[in-house]
């Protein structure tokens with residue numbers, strides 16, 4: 001599957017395509033142009049790493065790519081979406097991400113390596129449906145206090161903008177953040193952890209950022 005789709009939804013979020021420039025690094029660059037944009041079927045079937053360009057994903061946009069036969073969502077969170085993230089904690093089942101649903105380097109308030117970028121497996125932890133991205137901060141039929149997130153129409157589970165599950169819904173756990181790392185500022189590789197040194201730096205940088213934001217909010 002070389003699936004790449006953008007949720008245009010009912011929202012005003014801009015749309016743009018993002019390049020999936022190859023699986024297993026950049027080894028496909030010598031192939032004809034079209035093939036350089038898509039992971040090979042074999043690579044996806046065996047769950048090989050998938051490299052994605054995030055350069056054209058606008059704030060508020062979601063792009064979905066396939067990895068290991070699963071839908072991976074990449075969301076460029078807006079300042080407004082981020083602003084509401086911490087304020088959702090009292091409504092969530094596992095706000096501090098204590099369950100092992102993410103790598104250690106993403107166990108932070110935004111569940112990601114870089115605060116703006118949410119990258120995770122868009123599969124509901126109830127029975128495995130693919131929840132819809134509902135990024136707008138506005139009252140919704142399923143939640144008059146909706147601050148953006150994911151809504152699973154199967155049995156009405158709700159997740160916030162860090163894919164953390166709300167209380168009082170059938171889904172028991174936050175959605176999974178799989179291993180990934182940044183190749184550079186505009187490319188991520190899904191399926192591969194950062195190096196040990198990078199992990200230390202990521203954890204330290206996010207702890208510092210979280211402390212600074214908490215101080216500012218106090």
Ligand code: FES
Nearest residue numbers: 124126127152155
């Ligand atoms: S599968 Fe998502 S709520 Fe049941």
